[in-house]
Amino acid sequence: MSFDTATAFWTLAPGQGALREEPLPAPGEGEVQVRALFGGISRGTEALVFQGRVPESEWQRMRAPFQAGDFPWPVKYGYVSVGVIEAGSAPLLGREVFCLYPHQDRYVVPAAAVTPLPVGLPAARAVLAANMETAINGCWDAEPRLGDRIAVIGAGVVGALVAWLCAAIPGTRVCLVDIAPGRAELARALGVDFCLAEQAPVDNDLVVHASGNPEGLRLALALAGDEARVVEMSWYGDREASLPLGEAFHSRRLRLVASQVGRLPAERTPRWDPGRRLALALDLLRDPRLDALISGESDFSDLPALMPRLAAAAGEVLCHRLRYPTPD
Numbered sequence: 001m002s003f004d005t006a007t008a009f010w011t012l013a014p015g016q017g018a019l020r021e022e023p024l025p026a027p028g029e030g031e032v033q034v035r036a037l038f039g040g041i042s043r044g045t046e047a048l049v050f051q052g053r054v055p056e057s058e059w060q061r062m063r064a065p066f067q068a069g070d071f072p073w074p075v076k077y078g079y080v081s082v083g084v085i086e087a088g089s090a091p092l093l094g095r096e097v098f099c100l101y102p103h104q105d106r107y108v109v110p111a112a113a114v115t116p117l118p119v120g121l122p123a124a125r126a127v128l129a130a131n132m133e134t135a136i137n138g139c140w141d142a143e144p145r146l147g148d149r150i151a152v153i154g155a156g157v158v159g160a161l162v163a164w165l166c167a168a169i170p171g172t173r174v175c176l177v178d179i180a181p182g183r184a185e186l187a188r189a190l191g192v193d194f195c196l197a198e199q200a201p202v203d204n205d206l207v208v209h210a211s212g213n214p215e216g217l218r219l220a221l222a223l224a225g226d227e228a229r230v231v232e233m234s235w236y237g238d239r240e241a242s243l244p245l246g247e248a249f250h251s252r253r254l255r256l257v258a259s260q261v262g263r264l265p266a267e268r269t270p271r272w273d274p275g276r277r278l279a280l281a282l283d284l285l286r287d288p289r290l291d292a293l294i295s296g297e298s299d300f301s302d303l304p305a306l307m308p309r310l311a312a313a314a315g316e317v318l319c320h321r322l323r324y325p326t327p328d
Helices: 045-048 124-144 157-167 185-190 214-223 273-286 288-293 300-311
Strands: 005-013 018-021 033-041 081-088 096-101 106-110 112-117 149-153 173-180 193-196 202-209 222-234 257-260 295-297 319-323
Touching: 005 300, 018 300, 033 096, 033 124, 033 300, 045 300, 096 124, 106 288, 112 273, 124 157, 124 202, 124 222, 124 257, 124 288, 124 319, 149 157, 149 214, 149 319, 157 173, 157 185, 157 202, 157 288, 173 185, 185 193, 185 288, 202 214, 214 222, 288 295, 295 300, 300 319
Parallel strands: 149 173, 149 202, 173 193, 202 222, 222 257, 295 319
Antiparallel strands: 005 018, 033 081, 033 106, 033 319, 081 096, 096 112
């Protein structure tokens, strides 16, 4: 493999992607060259990008940090890369790092764009970092409190992480809710209670919705107690969500709050920035129970054939990990 070229995955049309070779510049002053070890596919957001379902109104806000090309396509998209520094800034040489970079086997970025993995975090688990950041932001927006009854709807990666984080607060009673009975095993692995949608407890102090399905948001309103907060973490792309905002929504004084990882909550910004949040996410990932969120692994070379299947897999896929080739 030549070090003056790299291979990247591009979405070329709705449901169609390919690997492309492109030039790899030498790292300049203040830059590093990263050899990817593992990548992760954010099935929800990346499926919408791959299917061409990002609304035109969101083309700029949805840009990934090192995205190439423009929506709708062709576009090089993604934001989960774990690799090792093989050239550039001397203090970082040989360090394993996380970077918000698209699916590519080698790349050059500013040294400030990579975050070294903390001691005790395996590179293979660090692919969950972007999901953990989203979950942290969701918890900040949700404001769970001591003793709260909390329902988290949607046992995907983000929902499961939110439930896991909330369950660590003393006195909380957290239930992870899903329509798939098989997700009970995931909840057990994380030490969180589980129930099917039709058995979910009502009168909750807080409900977090992360299923990606508007029906889940309707359920969230039904499970919330009077004056409770409902946090919406799902993004529907070009779909609309219809909600029963008549009936008892107003008389129960429910609060519906949007959460999105692209912006920190206003009260955090004087002290926090994305770098500090990412460092927290990586530190939290040292818990080996979180390996249960990795539902499969494939070679990077298989991504053009794999991505259509992942995008169509609905709730069956958690985090699918990509494995990059090791040098000869």
